[in-house]
Amino acid sequence: MGRNKFPSKDRLLTWAHLASLRQKLEVDPKKPQFFVTVQGLGYKILP
Numbered sequence: 001m002g003r004n005k006f007p008s009k010d011r012l013l014t015w016a017h018l019a020s021l022r023q024k025l026e027v028d029p030k031k032p033q034f035f036v037t038v039q040g041l042g043y044k045i046l047p
Contacts, residue, residue, distance in 0.1 A: 018043060 007015075022029040036044045 014043075 026032050038044050
């Protein structure tokens with residue numbers, strides 16, 4: 001079985017919510033300091 005070339009709806013929803021949080025809470029959303037992506041694991045919320 002191969003990987004689906006399109007992201008699942010759950011993954012897209014997660015990306016959308018995280019982007020919204022970054023826009024609202026980060027000083028510079030393109031260089032996040034609070035909501036960090038951890039390659040291969042997911043997301044990490046830093047204090």
